[in-house]
Amino acid sequence: MHPILSGIHLVTFDLDGTLIDSVPDLAVAVGLALADEGLPEPGESKVRDWVGNGSHKLLERALRDATGELPASDVHEAVHEAFLHHYGQAQSARTRLYPGVREALDALLAKDMRLALVTNKPHAFIDPILERFGLARYFGLCVGGDSLPQKKPDPAPLQHVARYFGVAPQHCLMIGDSRHDIEAGRQAGFRTLAVPYGYNHGEPVAESRPDAMVESLAELV
Structure with missing residues (x-):
């Protein structure tokens, strides 16, 4: 497993730009x-x-x-x-799953990691997309952009996820593609990992100084 996962019990993923190209x-x-x-x-x-x-x-x-x-x-x-x-x-007609996503999710589940999804996409769109790609079974909790009063980069959604699973923030990892994911993770006390292939308003996500980066989520395993 990737060193960033040492001591991690809960992995929280962004959706758009991290797991799927929507x-x-x-x-x-x-x-x-x-x-x-x-x-x-x-x-x-x-x-x-x-x-x-x-x-x-x-x-x-x-x-x-x-x-x-x-x-x-x-x-x-x-x-x-x-x-x-x-x-x-037609929210999934042209959307695709990024390479390495399914392999990473399978491996993390095999290691008994708790997995969650935190996205700024409206919650009503989450389940159909996860069902379309066969991803629903991986996540114990999904939080949308309208699930709480706050959304990323506010840390509240991540704090909510950590409380839901009863995992201390220092044992949680946030994985995303944008500065908002990294900022939310950092403020919530999570470790942060970024992927460079998503959406970050035209800026390299490395400039947000995540704790680690991978070119593909397959590198986690």
């Missing part, structure tokens, strides 16, 4: 929501830099890019609702 489906849904308002579609490359702070922030960034200004609250909410509708219609 941007192709997110980009289609964002484009359709904007098109409903007669606005231009942003394209996948822009959306890849906008994800990570939840769906409301994603649509705020998309609207600001399309109009050049901060959206009015009623427009923002209408476009956000349209996005949720479009994304819910």
